[in-house]
Amino acid sequence: AQSVAQPEDQVNVAEGNPLTVKCTYSVSGNPYLFWYVQYPNRGLQFLLKYITGDNLVKGSYGFEAEFNKSQTSFHLKKPSALVSDSALYFCAVREYNFNKFYFGSGTKLNVKP
């Protein structure tokens, strides 16, 4: 069965420090992988995606993510966190030939000044 796991409910980091938000997935075929961010009282906003090619993908607001096929992971990273990055982050996976997306339970990122 297809699934996505975000093992951390919350991640705390100081402003200016690097951040990592973890995601692992399980899918039977080749995955499409996505990261979304949700600010309070808003819908989900697309950050970045991995389809094929370079394992390191870059997205909006300075975020990047690394696809690791052997570890079935797609961790979200940023070299220097901002207070404005504080939000809820969702990882999602989709099988390449299907139209159904599977989302993790979300990780709340807190960036403190």
Added chain:
Amino acid sequence: ETGVTQTPRHLVMGMTNKKSLKCEQHLGHNAMYWYKQSAKKPLELMFVYSLEERVENNSVPSRFSPECPNSSHLFLHLHTLQPEDSALYLCASSQQGTELEQYFGPGTRLTVT
């Protein structure tokens, strides 16, 4: 803005009421989705419409009734809801058969009293 709008943004209804949620996408997509977002739970896919036909139902209770009159509009009709149905209801759209991500609306915050 993502190109997906939802109305109303907030809704309070009693258990005997009937109400409808509306979603509209201005992106030319051919697939639309309803999700339920509850605190500390993964996003729950409720319904998927592809080319205006329902292709996924995920065992949603019959008190939720979707309607997709055309590729740009999606409704969720609500009747005799329960307090546990209180949640954020998110609409999304995508282009089936492509690598594109989903685009989300801002959501409707539903409270059932």
